[in-house]
Amino acid sequence: MIDVLYFAWVRERIGVPKERVETEAPTVAALVEELRAREERYAMAFADLSAIRVAIDQELAEFDAPLAGAREVAFFPPMTGG
């Protein structure tokens, strides 16, 4: 089980800010594939991965990063602070 968080337009497309996901996905990319296969709203949100950033346990990560031991994964668009 892993907590998956969504922010900004990724959250709006998927329709929830957070959910618990039962997964054995070895990497972030594999988790994205599982989510995409679930429902159209996930496929829409993850249509263009170049527009999405990922964090594992609140640290920026890459899509090929391993998920072993991760408690929390977050998906969001490029950040616009300041």
Next chain:
Amino acid sequence: MAEIRVQEGPFDLGHEINRFEAALSGAGAVVSFTGLVRDEGGRLQAMEIEHYPGMTERAVAAIAGEAERRWRLAGCLVIHRHGRLGPGERIMMVATAAPHRADAFAAAEFLMDYLKSRAPFWKKEHGASGETWVAARDADEEALRRW
């Protein structure tokens, strides 16, 4: 050690600078930057700022820690708001203090460049024609390369 605050409510710039200066020792220069909500020629009604509680504080602390490693700083303050803000409202501020101004200016610019694209905040503009998420600009990413 940098002071970092992520908050919904407004802050008083004069009060924050006075407090920041009063706590310093060994500083000869203080630089501050304040970011405001642009009114976009009257088209903007509100700016909504979303963030990732927990990661935001960690990311900002890491950025401030890096600034403290690179420059000789006597103090460093970052305040960033979230929630719904009106045109002209303050979004955020940074203040840096150093023995001499070059370090204070450089560190403040470094903090701003990194807060822009490495701290988990997202801005949404509310206007007469609807809502739009502000897109990150290539120039923001380019700005990191000079450091």
